[in-house]
Amino acid sequence: MKTTHPTAPQHSSPRRRLAGALALAALAGTALLPMGAHAETYPAKPIKVVVNFPAGGAADQIARAVTVPLQAALGQPVVVENRGGAGGNIGGEAVAKSPADGYTLLMSSGGMVSVNPHIYPKMPFDPVKDLMPVAAAARVLVFLEVRPTLPVNTIQEFLAYLKANPGKVSFGTPGNGSSPHLAAEMLKTQANVFAVHVPYRGAAPAMQDLLGGQVDFMFDPGIGLQHVKAGKLRLLAVGSAKRSPQFPDVPTLDEVGLKGFDADTLFGFYAPAGTPAEVVTKLNREINKILATPAVQERIAALGGEPAPMAPKAFHDRAMSDSKRFGALIKARNITGD
The missing domain is CATH 3.40.190.150 (Bordetella uptake gene, domain 1)
Structure with missing residues (x-):
């Protein structure tokens, strides 16, 4: 006995298309692919x-x-x-x-x-x-970097400089609540210092202004390390629980007294x-x-x-x-x- 199948309308509903697919699969003696086939x-x-x-x-x-x-x-x-x-x-x-x-x-x-x-x-x-x-x-680690013209060479000198110049030092971040911003707020809290926050719409523009001297320091999520190696920025500390393998001689902030500091x-x-x-x-x-x-x-x-x-x-x-x-x-x- 010959079986015929009517042609589905051009704009059939999803339910009708599914029913048609099930019928065709049954007639062919096959099963539809399981969900895992996706x-x-x-x-x-x-x-x-x-x-x-x-x-x-x-x-x-x-x-x-x-x-x-x-x-x-x-x-x-x-x-x-x-x-x-x-x-x-x-x-x-x-x-x-x-x-x-x-x-x-x-x-x-x-x-x-x-x-x-x-x-x-x-x-x-x-x-x-x-x-x-x-x-x-x-x-992603954050690296405390300063413009090379800032009169500090170590993290200890930097913290002393912040205490001696409250409100006169600025820092750039990728925006409010970013990990570099939170790292700076941790620093301000634990070191009992004050610096002016300058938020940007991303790490790249903040880094450009640090390189240009418009801000004094930044917790860098890594994009400025090439400039550290080129001598355009000074790396003072790492805001992580452990030192960076790339800079084994650079201390963590935990090591210099800011206990438990971890902004990773x-x-x-x-x-x-x-x-x-x-x-x-x-x-x-x-x-x-x-x-x-x-x-x-x-x-x-x-x-x-x-x-x-x-x-x-x-x-x-x-x-x-x-x-x-x-x-x-x-x-x-x-x-x-x-």
Whole structure:
């Protein structure tokens, strides 16, 4: 007996198309692909990575270091788009409200999750609920650098200079609540000194003004280390729990008396909440492989950072831990958003 199948209308409903697919599969004696097959076919088109800070900063440089080999690994173009502003909230919101299909990702500092909810009373989205961690990329250290014309040569002389000149010394940051800003506020609190905060829309413009002498010092997330090596900036201390392998002779602030000083943050990739778990797993696996390659390790090390491959849950747990400790500092210092 010959079976005929009517042609589906050109604008059939999703329910009708699904019913038709089920019927055809049954007639052919086959089963539809399981949900997990999405990971096998992903990605089927280009992926966009939104960096929620301007070009040239640490987040941008890390994103570009990872996305080039990620493009080769996935077999699809991976395009970086910078959408800075509001401490990372503009780019973060754009990704949070994108389709949860794995084709729009976010590269951000950990501060968007662990800091911004404490300083922006009316967040346009909830970074914990509306985004999901995909893969940590790097632990980013902050380096206390001063303009070479500032009359100090050691961290001890710098702290004494700050005490002797309250309100006469300025520091640049990538913006309110950024890890370099929080590092400076930690310094002011623990050393009992005062300096004037000059916020910028990213680390790169803040660094340009430090090089130009418009501000006196900065906690650098690594983009200025080339200028330290060239003698254009003076590196006095590291704002981490341990010394940097690149500068083993430079002390940590903890070592010079600011006990427990640690302003490190994790930079990494996020996806809209609801992105299929198998897609997140695939991205995490590929990114972790990339972080183990010498070329990417060298790029991250050039920023003074360290690759930080980890599972999404470990990445989330670190963000929540940072939220607790930074939240206490933000409350104590009454820090608010831009």
